Amino acid sequence: MSDTPARTLVGPAEALPDGQQTAVDVGGTSVVVVNFEGQFYALRNNCTHKDFPLLGGDVSMGRITCEKHGAKFELATGKARTLPAVKPVKLYRTQVEDGQLYVSEL
Ligand code: FES
Numbered sequence: 001m002s003d004t005p006a007r008t009l010v011g012p013a014e015a016l017p018d019g020q021q022t023a024v025d026v027g028g029t030s031v032v033v034v035n036f037e038g039q040f041y042a043l044r045n046n047c048t049h050k051d052f053p054l055l056g057g058d059v060s061m062g063r064i065t066c067e068k069h070g071a072k073f074e075l076a077t078g079k080a081r082t083l084p085a086v087k088p089v090k091l092y093r094t095q096v097e098d099g100q101l102y103v104s105e106l
Helices: none
Strands: 007-012 022-028 029-035 038-042 063-065 072-074 091-097 098-104
Touching: 007 022, 007 029, 029 098
Parallel strands: none
Antiparallel strands: 007 098, 022 029, 029 038, 038 091, 063 072, 091 098
């Protein structure tokens, strides 16, 4: 057994250029993966205010906006930065290896 945690293949990193986002299933949980300024971020695809997906939300200044009521979450930490959400959203690890983008539990 290796020590490498189970990871989920998102796809070729180049298929997710700057400003793009997608969602993958990680062990039954939907995770939104975002390329913001060339850096990959992964967060649980679920706003902590009400049950609403973050996928498709506007991304700017390192934050993704929930389209439902406008809460903003910091991509790097998952912290809620704008009401009505107060709880952080769960973060995942992103990894690029041999041009392939992976997401795994932190
Ligand atoms: S459901 Fe996301 S801000 Fe209300």
